[in-house]
Amino acid sequence: MFGISDYGAFAAAVTVFLLIPGPGNLALITSTGKGGWRGGIACCLGVMAADQVLMWLAVAGVAAVLAAYPAAFNAVQWVGAAYLAWLGYKLLTAKPGDAPAIDIQPRQYFRQGALITLMNPKAIVFYMAFFPMFVDPAKHQGVVTFGVMAATVAVITLIYSVIVVTLTKVLAERLRANPAVVKWLEKTAGVFLIGFGLKLAAN
Numbered sequence: 001m002f003g004i005s006d007y008g009a010f011a012a013a014v015t016v017f018l019l020i021p022g023p024g025n026l027a028l029i030t031s032t033g034k035g036g037w038r039g040g041i042a043c044c045l046g047v048m049a050a051d052q053v054l055m056w057l058a059v060a061g062v063a064a065v066l067a068a069y070p071a072a073f074n075a076v077q078w079v080g081a082a083y084l085a086w087l088g089y090k091l092l093t094a095k096p097g098d099a100p101a102i103d104i105q106p107r108q109y110f111r112q113g114a115l116i117t118l119m120n121p122k123a124i125v126f127y128m129a130f131f132p133m134f135v136d137p138a139k140h141q142g143v144v145t146f147g148v149m150a151a152t153v154a155v156i157t158l159i160y161s162v163i164v165v166t167l168t169k170v171l172a173e174r175l176r177a178n179p180a181v182v183k184w185l186e187k188t189a190g191v192f193l194i195g196f197g198l199k200l201a202a203n
Helices: 007-019 023-059 062-068 070-093 106-118 122-134 143-175 179-202
Strands: none
Touching: 007 122, 007 143, 023 106, 023 122, 023 143, 070 179, 122 143
């Protein structure tokens, strides 16, 4: 199909990767909890947009450039780690009445989701290694093949995100009745974000 050796396996692999906990999932859940359905979907669109940028950069061979200049790769990696840690710190130190760490405006959630995704340069390397696994050399159609793969990632991400946002919104409405639980979840999210930042910096 369009030069993809096993489209079903490709779609299944993308779904599995989406299910793995990471900064993107955490941003999606946090955005929905703070901004409702609109905030969650805006964050989802930001993640999708950034994913497309990273995928096409990978296709263009940016990963090879980053590999040739480790200092550049490390610099971007450290910026991403610092950004995640800063968000986590903001959540951990937030006090009742403080402005939220993430602005409750859909345009801000879009930016949040995009930045968290873009600040993970390893995603470029991941796509660079992941896509060739499912490309049929004999039937490869160049940009068409990668375009179908990119579109598939976008559609699966959208479906997955809508499900996560919907479930999170239902739970968030119930949790609002218990401020103590909400505060605990914010602190937990902060710890995880700092952890993701440290992991990114250490690798």
